[in-house]
Amino acid sequence: MPRQIVNASQLDLESPGRRDYWVALGHTSIWGSHLLPLTVIVGPQAKPGEGLSAFGACHGNEYEGPVALKHLLREIRTEDVLGRIVIVPVLNVASFRVGARESTGDDGFNLNRVFVEGAGTTPAMAGITHRIAAFVREAIWPHVHICIDLHSGGEVARFAHWSGFFRCGDPEIDARREQMARWFGCQIVTAGTSSSKPSGISGGMHNEADRLGKYAIGTELGWGQSVDVQGTRYARQGVLAAAIHHEQLAGTIEPIGHHAEGTQSLVETRAAITAPYWGHYEPLFDCGEYVEQGQTVGYLHDFGRLDEEPFALIAGDSGIVISQAWGARVEQGQTIHMIGAEIG
Template identity: 30%
Template sequence: MGKPDARTRLNVVNDHQPARDFNLAERLAQTPILTPLDYDRDGKQDGFLRLYYSGETNGYGYVPIPVICISNGEGPTALLFGGNHGNEYEGIVGLMSLARELEVSDVRGRVIIMPSLNYPAVMAGTRASPLDGANLNRSFPGSPSGSPTQVLAHYVSTVLVPLADLVIDLHAGGRSAHFVPCSIVQEARDPHEAAGLAQVAEWFGAPVSFVSVGKGRGGSLTLAGECMRQGVICLTAELGGGETMSPQGLALARDGVTRVLNRIGILPFCDVPAATATRWVRKGPENRLHAHVAGIFEPRVSLGDTVAAGQLAGLIHFHDLPMAQPDEVRFEVSGAVLSLHIPALVGRGDELCTVVSDVG
């Protein structure tokens, strides 16, 4: 892969970069999280952020959140996150592997890697933090005086995101769903930003990509929404699901991230496979198919299938009424199946699958 010229890199990433006049020392003083690393120092550092938390069995201890910073001179800064939800594993493993392999001499600029961002949830194997039951990816911009999850979200929002030119947040379907590996970008504010977001997704090279349209920049809530509120390019990816380890998703976590870092000039000399063309699709609220009754869901389609409006998506069987006919669930729109619910037992309102349609 050839090294892109500086004009290409800067046009895509830096035109909406955050202001660089903020005082890092002041931001660090405003968070209760202790940072043992010096983000401004060249070299390869690894350690643990200290999120102090008074629990039942550890009244005066802290939660250790792994962080790796690799810096070498001038250049862009990338933040790489896995484990935003604790039971989504491809990003966690892919970023740990990348952190071990990268050397200072490989880097131009700075890479900050947090493979297990929501460390309490990762250790518990849960989507939300066991400390407070909160979903980190619905907690931004957070609060320095809130619950542990809110404190962590505040640290990311006020200390880390302002350092960044680019953020990559790696997810999967967790316990609830399987996904066709895909990348997601937020709705842009102008055509130039839209082109930059699309370019990063194409470099990442997921089989499917789409623009997330909805809440984000105003109240933030998600990490991607907070990044866009601050004017920082963010790519989110869904890489598998079922609390398993998808080989395809893991390879995409490694290769996709490395490709993007190469193209923006942070890893200018790395050798990674060329990206395959991504399929741009659209997804809105109307593309989500939900259960309107509770029961046992029997899908009649598979991931990636092409489906038509009115086609049978599956049956919901009433396990408490064995002689009752199952409820038929039919697709409301045509397209391709992007995700499927995993647990067979569903409740009213559960999302059963998502259907996407091609852009254009």
């Protein structure tokens, strides 16, 4: 059956069976709509308010999530679905269309900063990006209790493949979130707190899903606007494992990657280093390598002061390099290096 074009109010996430939608969200420029792809499969044991949702391309230039979810649309058999599975391979269709992190061809916002009060419901926040956030909140999240938000580094950062969760303090919820994150198979599993982000950053999709009591997982599965081999594998595995372990999908699944090999590191993100000025970043270690506190881990060069010493980045903690700037050119104030201190 061809993919149906519907308004958000016409979505049916409750009736048994599979439906493939293009959800039409009004365009602010052309006479028409942005079409957001959404597939829902509802099985015989679906419970109200429970299900798994998985999203790719919250940022439109991160591709492992969209590719893995596009495959899963054809791989998941309707007869195997027990509960409810909602797959959105491309969430920010506006930014995906132009291959950018933000919706630069439209209102210019970063979808991962607009899950704020009034998004999509007040005139000042009525652009497509805010309305996508409102759509997720109003039309999808009330039907699911799991939210997987598949990110990669785009042009901002390179990563040791990671899947992560935020701790809420409830041991049972934290343990389930950790298990979901581990099953992706990535080298790094990050256990964050909501204060892990730079000050003033709010409106993130993952944080908002947490606040609403979901089992939320975020990932960083590649970088450089490419499709990473392992990252795509991890995305597929993480979504399937969560669906099976939360009894939304029948079947069994075996661990892969670092999860299978016992080489996964549970870490806390620490010792973020900020670029003190605009310059060119030279890493001295690859992501995934171990560094000692006090070690020089990179240099920031100022080519306008060619004969001066570069700024040396000193590791503020011992641990694994989990994130670094991707491009050589970095902005003043950009987080260009981050360590994950092992906690398990």
